[in-house]
Amino acid sequence: MNIAELPGDIKSMIEKRKRAFSYYHEEMIGEHGFLAEDETIFLDAAIALSLGKNILLKGPTGSGKTRLAESLSNLFSQPMHSVNCSVDTDTEALLGFKTITQNEGVNRIEFIPGPVIKAMEKGHLLYIDEINMAKPETLPILNSILDYRRMLTNPLTAEVTRAKETFGVIAAINEGYIGTVPLNEALKNRFVVIDIPYVQGGILKDVIKQESKLNNEKMIEQFVRLSSDLLVQVKSGIIPEEAASIRALIDTCDLAVYMDPLRAVRRGISDKLEEEREKAAVLNIASTLFG
Template sequence: MFAIDQLPTAIQDKIKKNKENDGTSSLIGSAGYTSADDDVLFDCIIALSMGKNVLLKGPTGSGKTKLAETLSSIFYQPMHSINCSVDLDAEALLGFKTIHNNDGKATIEFVPGPVINAMKQGNLLYIDEINMAKPETLPILNGVLDYRKTITNPFTGEVVKANQNFGVIAAINEGYVGTVPLNEALKNRFVVIDVPYVQGEVLLQVLKSQSKLEDEKLLKKYVTLSADLIALVENGNLSEEAASVRALLDTCDLSVYLPPLRAIKRGIVEKLEDDREKAAILNIAQTLFE
């Protein structure tokens, strides 16, 4: 089990200093990421503390966002988030100009976005599903993500150099619908860390701590269901989202008041589009829960 005292002294000192300065910020993420492989969390901490950008690569629902929040929590460092899509533009990243009325006089002011805020304040920047953005949008971040940690704000002309504590975490779902291959020049600006599905005893502990379901016998059956779904995903017979921990947590919560099969339909099955996938999940569920 990972513990802070396993970290180098310099990193422990940095965490202590952050706790004193930013420990009460509302932008600090909540902990909760758990993995059978402590190296995932440890390596992320080491990379971030060395000023590296971290790219979390893993299937939908493997806990990449929860891992980013946990890193924010461990470092006591506020985190600004960007949810990428085809509509992402420079304003969503950097900020925008607006008209401000000050004592009856209209002035144009710049409202900083997540990138500028994180850079200036020395916070974490989380870029979720980075390969959902249009390839022509992301090059604006090249200077932010390389050794310069600098950007010229196109809206104000200001040259912004990041505070030394600034860090970047991005997440990617490779091969997912709507994504595009990440430009190699951009990917090379990151340390890449694989985030696997949570399974077995570790998954059981996650369900116990993060769901409302307390029936341990039922929780263990859901762990078995998850293992069966992951096997189908790995064989190419099921979409990744069907094995999402997020969907499984929804299902466990519903099971407090609904029969398991109905909870599975609402929490997992009906989120899918393919009828064959729906039938496959129901077949497995009926075997486990009837």
């Protein structure tokens, strides 16, 4: 990504954050490995985060949303705390929980901070993956940390936490998936939304080389073609979106190093699908490429 294209004051903000976090080592900072045909995706995300905006990444599974978040963490040299949402995500999963500890024979109730509190107190990044999988009644707790207040009254302790200036929030959603719910408009309006499209063509070839063990040029080209053909089927409604997941494709490429590529497609992609007609559609496409 050509960071030189960023405005001078934005680059100054990035350098300021790097200096602020040069002494942190306890939270992993992701590699700068996000690849996309549209370079403005990364540049715009960097600008928005530099300006203190919250970012909502929208895109299909395996499109690189988490990789983008890790790349931003790397760009700012800023540690990142993650929340992986599910239907079971509750207030404790976000904020932390109380536990009983013993000190010199005396039992005490101690609060163990969760990822939201840690990120706010340390001024780190907070990554909320699959935010639209969480229960709608859980998410309003985030409203006050996502607007100008940047503070939270913890319902578990009644304490007020105010975020440090460098605190930033990146969230990610897959719209329309089973178990997801539409985001409340009041919550969505607190984000700058960035669409992450499917990776295709030459960029996908680079992703496979970067992320998988496969180094056979001809086979890589075949898998790029497979991805393109699967995406056509997804858009036609013949197979579900997860069949064209880049994550699944990378798994399949890894398997293809050690087994027949058609068998790798079966293990890595088609057998994950529920309906026999969907499995057959994937294997029919793969058989035309791999024989």
